[in-house]
Amino acid sequence: MTDLRELSIDDIESLSVGAWILGTGGGGSSYLGLLNMRALYAEGYRVSLMQPADLADDDWVAAVSNMGAPLVGQERLTDSRTIARAVDLMERHTGYRFRGIMALEIGGGNSIQPLMAAAHLGRPVIDADMMGRAYPEAQMTSVAVGDLKPYPLSTVDCRGLESVVEKVPTWKWMERVSRKICVEYGSIASTCKAPRTGREVKDWGIHGTTTKAIEIGHAVREAQRRHEDPIAAILSVEPGKVLYRGKVMDVERRATEGFLRGRTRFDGIDEWKSTSMELAFQNEWIVAWQDGEPIAMSPDLICVLDSVTGEAVGTETIRYGQRVTVIALPCPPVFMTPKGLQHVGPRAFNYDIEFKSVFA
Template sequence: MRTLDEQAIRDLALGATLLGTGGGGDPRVGTLMALAAVREHGPVTVIPPEDVPDEGVVVPVAMIGAPTVILERIPGGHELDLVMEGFERLVRQPVVATMPIEAGGINSTIPIVLAARRGLPLVDADGMGRAFPEVQMVTLGAGGAQAWPLVLADESRNVVALTDAADNASAERLARSVVVGMGGSAVVAHYAVDGPFLREWAVPRSVSLAVGIGRALRDARTEGRDAIAAIAPLCGARRLFTGKVVDVKRTTAAGFVRGRLSLSGLDQDGGSSAEVDFQNENLIVRSGGEVLAAVPDLISLVEADSGQPLTTEGMRYGLRVHVVGIPSSPLWWRPEALRLVEPRAFGYDMDPIRLEDAQ
């Protein structure tokens, strides 16, 4: 058990942005939100999954919607109060802790805001070990957890609760409809789980990992060292491609941002090109007819000079970037999980490949 200090919050937001693979929100916004909350309400304690009580529920909170929209709508704390009050009306069990549902510059820090406001601990775990765009793409769901009750709130005090659903894919469809009705983004609480389930199906230590990655990126930048080499021992990161952004196609519709990033190779990749497809998060990177990496493994982009992780909405012409591959949590390779997030789940007609087998 330990307390997140201000530097740890900054490092968490930075490292989680790398693990967010393009989605999960902007780290500057996430940092400011969390710092303001702990300054007002006091520090937040992080507990390992083993310390979560067997009784009571852990309720993850997050922003849901297209990153391009989330960037323009910084959630206030009162939306978190609304979703939690809505949740507690539906679940007649005490909420004993919160945690991120996914990694991301906002989605790893927004649970800190909730934890600070309500005096709850933050569990050192999450539901993806990365970010994915759809409600059913959560390790907890692969293990049998229901996405509902699922509560959504926006800044206009609209609160919508999904109280029963046919399955988690239906929950995604309905939640997405509501998100669109709320203007493209919302605060969500869903996938409440208890301690024993969380210990089996949540991705463990992902908050600590994000803090460690963020610290390593910061140190590497300060000391002028290579960012990927600095984080490789923590998460198995490897460079897949280095290039200049020559085109970004991006459409925000139906609650998602979808598109393709085109890179013209630099340095050792000079003369070649690569494309990264994304749906909120980066899904697949290809070069010269070869798949360099694909979901569920992580495909992240960092600015070549600074090592700064980049989000989907931060992509722009002329940026010089490294494409980084990181092996996903082994939970995603369990068959009941893989079917939710393999390339075919996103419309790619190919078998899953592991990062070590690619190229």
């Protein structure tokens, strides 16, 4: 017998808030996904959560995400059936029947995509992902660190376009080919990544991240309701650390090669009054410098939060004058290995800095 936990719409509201925080500035807003789930729940659909440990070794699991430019994703509103079609296409292509559906990345809007697919297909969501946050590129996952097979990958869009990338020599090639397809679709595609066996999910998945996002979001929402400090609430459920409090002084943002890249600079308040902080981003926050010294960097999670509401501030929405609190959260151990750091350490983003964890 497998324990399944049916998610309430309140859980999904919390997931939406928590996932945005775990998005470390990227992954896009999870709000549109939440709207879809509210509509599906109103129509009677329900989604359950299944633990990775309950998978059989030879089960097949679908890992899904939307891929593309975050801003386009907000203009072309998500139809919840689209991501289900990506999974359906993968089932037709491989002949597998998926036991459950998991997130590629728990950070941002992609945390909700597996729920939409699960609702339409009547399968559980697996309580795991492959990033434990959001990252911008296909090779920045635990399964890529584990050198698992990068293919096949299915892509669909709302027009009815459907493609499968059947074979690539490397994860970076998967990134290249699938991103070009997605750009031709109009810079947004719903994708089902390389199917994973239950054994692979148990060995290489990052477990419990849906639950973690729900807990973080729940803590923030409860604090908001009680007019308590939402940042303190996050730190009461996660072993994180406040890095900085300040005000946004400058944002420099450019869309390049399908990514949002740039920097932002803060002036400190409270105990950080006479110090400045600078953050660099590629979709997500990558490195934080305090007075010119790197003090936090990927793969540690750098989260920029609205100091009042505790909600995430995204790299695409951050603007002059916002009051923000920067916190760090610990990263999944798989990324702290030498192989993991090759995939997501500072040098993977072209910063010639030796990784040092905030939590070391």
